[in-house]
Amino acid sequence: MSDVWFVIAGYGVILGGLAGYAIALARRLARARQASLRIRGEAESATTADLGE
């Protein structure tokens, strides 16, 4: 039955899209958290150097 292709296309895009988005989010979040730690470290050392002298 040719209807099957539409069902596959429907489920495939929707579920695949959800999975893809979840994975992309996880990656972006991991990278952002690393960057945040790094920048916070830089900012802190900058301010302490600022005040230390």
Next chain:
Amino acid sequence: MSALRRNATIALAIARKDALAELRGRQAVGSTIFFAALVLLLFGFALGPDSRRLAEAAPGLLWLAIVFGGLLTVARLHQMEADDGALEQLALYPVDRRAVYAGKALAGAGAMLLLGGLLLPVVAILYGVPLGAAWLPLAVTVILGSVGFAAVGTAYAGLTVRMRAREVMLPLLMLPIVAPLLLAAVKATVAAVAGDPFGELGAWLQLLAGFDIVMLIAGGATYGFLLED
């Protein structure tokens, strides 16, 4: 290097620069396409819900959406330089003005080709018009229409970019000029989709091509004066 080769190189370089700037400032390209698709959606609300009437109107609505999107596109291609103050530099650059024009028109035609290409499936879905069989004549029509619109649009955008009220000036000047292009493109689209029952597709495409040639020559000849203004 012959003058022609030099001009061609310059034109391609300008077109490439414009294309890169467009794709990097992602907002504008996507927004224009989004806007044109939105126009198509709204036409549906205005003329629907009778699906037969919408299917009949589809070619006209497609080209109206392309024209509206095209106005934004050609304006944007000159706005980039105006915002950066690069227009003066472009005018002072010691090259053949026609090469600059050709480059910008090429970039404009490319952008409009992208727009038209993306709107075709939207029209097919929203208005229930089967476009698959006629893809070749449709592609030719979109190419000729894009080139013609970009030919006129580049010249007029260069003319109006530093004027006051340019947002309304550009469409005001351009729409009457492109009326024959719109007419021919719609007729050609109708013929293509219907399988060309009366054999008129060729005539309309020739009209489009003629329009393109005339406008490219006129635009190229006058662009230098417009820039120096």
Next chain:
Amino acid sequence: MKTRILGFTALVAVAAATVNGLFIVPADLNQGDAQRIMYVHVASAWLAYLSFGVTAMAGIGYLVRRDLRLDAVALAGAEVGVMLTAFAIWGGMMWGRPVWGVFWQWEDPRLTTTALLLALYAGYLLFRRLTDDPHRRAARAAVVGLIAAIDIPIVHFSVIWWRGLHQGPTIGDPSKILNPSAPPLFVLALMSMLAAFTLVWGYLMVRRYQLARTEWEIEEHGRLGRISAARRSFTTESMAEESAP
């Protein structure tokens, strides 16, 4: 981590509901296998509407309290919502082609309203990108989100009236989608998919919220770092001047 547990649970739930919807539940007598698409289509649509409700509410909340965390919630709702809306439209098209014969049909108020929903919130997301200052961006976005949310029921009703006044043949009867007297198995399948999708939605919202907060922190600390660096270079310059003969 609680979020990971949520994500894992959501994954299992979706897998179970999908297997149920595709293989266990019988096909509809009228619509055949195409009816199975309804499970993911309806689930996507309901959660999209929930998302945008969250965006509107969070926007109002921001306007009242000026707490940027609420704006992060609004952003998460809009992004997740746009994606779910696109899926709902896709599902509607995949269902419409076998059942109605066409991918699109103007008289179905749900499909057309959902299309406008997509346009409204895609515009909301584009609009957000144009403002850099976090508080101004949050305030402007809140207004846009609120007006968009108010518009949706108006659109829905106008399409229903639009259809009612039109005399032509109706291709598809929207009541075929959710027949209240449908066999309990169908209703159960739909409910389980809806529950599974709600778990997925919750997980995605949390992650997107966390991302928005982290990105804001990066902006903030980047700014502080630049201010400190600028101050430092200023003081070392003036120190160099004093020590020069």
